[in-house]
Amino acid sequence: MAWRRDLKVRLTLRIVGVAAFCFAAAAAYVLFEADRSMRSRLDRMTEVAAKDLALQHGKRAWIKDPAPFFPDLEVLATGVLAPGLCLGYRDAGGAILQSFCSGSQDDDPPALFAFVYTALFDPGRESARSVVFQGRTVGAAIAWGVPLALTAQAWHEVAHLLAIMILTLLLLCVLVYAALARALRPTQAIHAGLERIAANDLSARLPAFDLAELSPIRDVFNHLAENLQASLAERTALTRRLIDLQEDERRHLARELHDEFGQNLTAIRALAMAARETAARDCPALLPECGGIARITADMMESLRGALFRLRPPDVEELGLAASLEGLIAGWNGRSRDRTRFELRLEGNPDALPPAFGTSLYRIAQEALTNAAKHAAATRVTLRLSVDAAGEIQLTVDDDGGAGDNVPAGGAGMGLLGMRERVATLGGRMSFETTARSGSVLRVAIPFDPVRAA
Structure with a gap:
C-alpha cells in the first residue's frame, strides 16, 4: 500500500x-x-x-x-x-x-x-x-x-x-x-526538480531550505544541474559541429564522385557506344559484349545519381523544405517499383522554419525513410510533418512492417543514433515504438520560437 x-x-x-x-x-x-x-x-x-x-x-x-x-x-x-x-x-x-x-x-x-x-x-x-x-x-x-x-x-x-x-x-x-x-514540504520541491531534470530541463534549481539537513542536498543538486547543463551545452555544440563537418564531407565526397567517377563512367559509356559501332562494321560477334558494357555503365551511372542525391540533396534553403520532402518521397516511390507506397502529409508552413531546422528535418526524414524501406518490409510508409503555430514541430514516420524487422539499424546514413543527435541539437525529443500489428512509429517533437522563425 x-x-x-x-x-x-x-x-x-x-x-x-x-x-x-x-x-x-x-x-x-x-x-x-x-x-x-x-x-x-x-x-x-x-x-x-x-x-x-x-x-x-x-x-x-x-x-x-x-x-x-x-x-x-x-x-x-x-x-x-x-x-x-x-x-x-x-x-x-x-x-x-x-x-x-x-x-x-x-x-x-x-x-x-x-x-x-x-x-x-x-x-x-x-x-x-x-x-x-x-x-x-x-x-x-x-x-x-x-x-x-x-x-x-x-x-x-x-x-x-x-x-x-x-x-x-x-x-x-x-x-x-x-x-x-x-x-518535509521541501521534498516536494526536490521531487519537482528531479522531474524537470529527468525531462531534460537542466535549468531547474532548488531554492534555499530552512532545514540544515536539506541544505547540502540543495547545494549538490544545483551543482550537478549546472554541470549537466554545461556538459550538455558543450555536447550539443560539439554535435552541431560534427554534423556540419559531416555535411561538408558529404558535399566534398559528392563533388569528387561527380567530377571524377561520373566523368569516367560517361567516358566508358561513350567508348562502349563507339566500340559497338566499330563491332557492327568489322566484328558483329562483339556486339553483345559492347551492349553489356553500355548497360552496366548505365546502371552504375543510375546508382551514382542515387548516391549523389543522398549525399547532397536538393538545397533546402533554395527549394524549401516542403518541395525537398516531396522530391524525397517521389524518389523513393520511383525506386520502390510499387513494392512500397510512400506518402507525405504536411500541416502548417514548413518553409517558414529556419534553415538549420529545415536541413536537420530533411536529414531525419531521409534516414527514417531509409530505415523503414530497408528494415521494415513494409507496404506503406507515411511521413507526416506538422508545424504548429504555437511553437512545436512534429515529424512522424510510421509503417505497416513486421514487428521483428522494423528495428532501425545503423546502415547507410547516420542511423538511429545520428537522428537522436540531430534532434538533441535542436532541443527536441524522439521516440521509437514497435508493435506486432501496426508496425513501427518514429516520433520527433522539436520546440521552436515562431516569432524568431517569422
Whole structure:
C-alpha cells in the first residue's frame, strides 16, 4: 500500500508507538505503585490492630470484671478500613474469630484484565501481625484485600488513564503528521526538480531550505544541474559541429564522385557506344559484349545519381523544405517499383522554419525513410510533418512492417543514433515504438520560437 511507503506516516506511527509504550509504562507504574500502597496500608492496619488487640488482652487480665466479648475490632475497623479491604483476628488455633470488610461499588472489570492483574499482583494475599501478650503469641491480626474489588479499582484507574492515552495519541497523530508534512514540504520541491531534470530541463534549481539537513542536498543538486547543463551545452555544440563537418564531407565526397567517377563512367559509356559501332562494321560477334558494357555503365551511372542525391540533396534553403520532402518521397516511390507506397502529409508552413531546422528535418526524414524501406518490409510508409503555430514541430514516420524487422539499424546514413543527435541539437525529443500489428512509429517533437522563425 502507498501509505506504508509514506515517510510521514512511518515517522508518525513510530512516534505514536513510542508514546504508546510510554503510556503503557506509566500505566504499569501506576498499577505497581497502587499495589505497593495497598500492601503498605494492609501492613499498617495489621500493626495497629495487633497493638489494639494486645491492649484488649491486657484489660482482660487486669480488670476483675472484663468485657465478655473479645476481640472487639468494630471501632478500629471503622477508622482504618478502605473499600475492598478486610480486617480480622485469627486465634492461636488458626480460627478467624472476627472480621470486617468494606465493600466496593465498582463494576466488574474485563475478564482479561482481571486475569492479568490477579496473576501479577495477587490482590487477595493477606498481611498478618502477631498479637503478643506477656511474651506469648495469643493470635494474629490479619488484613487482606477482596480480589474482585481491588481488581475493579485498578481497572477504574487504568480505564481513566487509557481514555486519556487514546485522546492524547489521536491528538499526537494529528500534530506530528502536520508537523512532519510541514517539515518535509521541501521534498516536494526536490521531487519537482528531479522531474524537470529527468525531462531534460537542466535549468531547474532548488531554492534555499530552512532545514540544515536539506541544505547540502540543495547545494549538490544545483551543482550537478549546472554541470549537466554545461556538459550538455558543450555536447550539443560539439554535435552541431560534427554534423556540419559531416555535411561538408558529404558535399566534398559528392563533388569528387561527380567530377571524377561520373566523368569516367560517361567516358566508358561513350567508348562502349563507339566500340559497338566499330563491332557492327568489322566484328558483329562483339556486339553483345559492347551492349553489356553500355548497360552496366548505365546502371552504375543510375546508382551514382542515387548516391549523389543522398549525399547532397536538393538545397533546402533554395527549394524549401516542403518541395525537398516531396522530391524525397517521389524518389523513393520511383525506386520502390510499387513494392512500397510512400506518402507525405504536411500541416502548417514548413518553409517558414529556419534553415538549420529545415536541413536537420530533411536529414531525419531521409534516414527514417531509409530505415523503414530497408528494415521494415513494409507496404506503406507515411511521413507526416506538422508545424504548429504555437511553437512545436512534429515529424512522424510510421509503417505497416513486421514487428521483428522494423528495428532501425545503423546502415547507410547516420542511423538511429545520428537522428537522436540531430534532434538533441535542436532541443527536441524522439521516440521509437514497435508493435506486432501496426508496425513501427518514429516520433520527433522539436520546440521552436515562431516569432524568431517569422
